[in-house]
Amino acid sequence: MKLPKLSIKDILLVVLIGFIIFTQFFGSYNYPDPEPVTIVIPEVSGTVEETVKDILETTVDIYDPVPKTVTKIIVDKKYKEKYEKSIKENDSLIAMNLFLHSIQINEYNKVLIDNDTIKLVAYAKTRGILLKYKIDYTIKENTITHNPIVVKDRPKFTLLVGGELIIPTNQLDPNMSFKADIGFQNQKGNIIEVGYDTHQNIYLGYKHAIKLGKINLNPFKKKK
Numbered sequence: 001m002k003l004p005k006l007s008i009k010d011i012l013l014v015v016l017i018g019f020i021i022f023t024q025f026f027g028s029y030n031y032p033d034p035e036p037v038t039i040v041i042p043e044v045s046g047t048v049e050e051t052v053k054d055i056l057e058t059t060v061d062i063y064d065p066v067p068k069t070v071t072k073i074i075v076d077k078k079y080k081e082k083y084e085k086s087i088k089e090n091d092s093l094i095a096m097n098l099f100l101h102s103i104q105i106n107e108y109n110k111v112l113i114d115n116d117t118i119k120l121v122a123y124a125k126t127r128g129i130l131l132k133y134k135i136d137y138t139i140k141e142n143t144i145t146h147n148p149i150v151v152k153d154r155p156k157f158t159l160l161v162g163g164e165l166i167i168p169t170n171q172l173d174p175n176m177s178f179k180a181d182i183g184f185q186n187q188k189g190n191i192i193e194v195g196y197d198t199h200q201n202i203y204l205g206y207k208h209a210i211k212l213g214k215i216n217l218n219p220f221k222k223k224k
Contacts, residue, residue: 034148043141048112048120049134103127113137158185166197179203 056077061070079098086094106126113120118139124130160183168174181203183193189209196202 037146037148039144039146041142041144044117044139045137046113047134047136048122049132051132052108052130055131101128104129106130156187159183160185160191160193164195175199 057074058077058080059072060075060080061072063070079102083095083098086092086098104127106129108122108124108126108130110122111119112122112135118137120135120137122133122135124133160181162181162183164179164181166177166179168176177198179195179197179201181193181195183191183205185191191205191207191209193205193207194203195205
């Protein structure tokens with residue numbers, strides 16, 4: 001079979017058409033820029049409170065001769081009674097021990113909160129014993145902005161190869177044939193392909209990808 005002769009004009013036209021098809025088909029696909037995602041972490045407040053030791057309290061007056069003033073203070077009722085009893089019984093050793101216990105230096109270190117949001121460790125140093133503590137905490141509202149990264153589903157250029165077994169349905173030519181294909185796919189999913197079968201037929205094809213749904217480039221954005 002003789003191929004038709006092509007003039008220079010025809011060759012240039014074919015080359016031009018081929019160049020246009022090539023540049024349009026293999027041109028880069030510009031994905032739209034994704035919208036930034038803003039996440040607002042709400043404010044969290046709480047209170048940690050614990051009574052370490054429950055005691056009975058009483059009020060006493062402390063006299064200061066100079067400048068002759070009276071100060072009211074709250075004390076441990078049981079300690080006060082023990083001290084008064086030791087004075088009454090003239091037991092200076094018990095009185096001194098009660099005084100030393102009352103000015104004993106104590107330290108407290110405890111993890112109050114430890115979760116996914118906050119870890120709160122309390123430390124206290126007292127003269128005497130720690131009876132009760134209360135801690136109010138607030139985690140202020142915070143705003144985080146995330147810029148999603150566009151992930152391309154397809155590379156810029158994909159080479160496709162394959163084959164087909166052609167089963168004849170025409171009784172005039174009952175012989176089966178085999179067709180080999182080579183194709184080129186761009187980022188949009190469109191494919192151009194060339195094939196050749198054992199009956200010496202040449203195939204030229206084009207497949208256009210049709211998007212049935214919109215690609216969500218922002219995984220955090222809710223669909224409307």
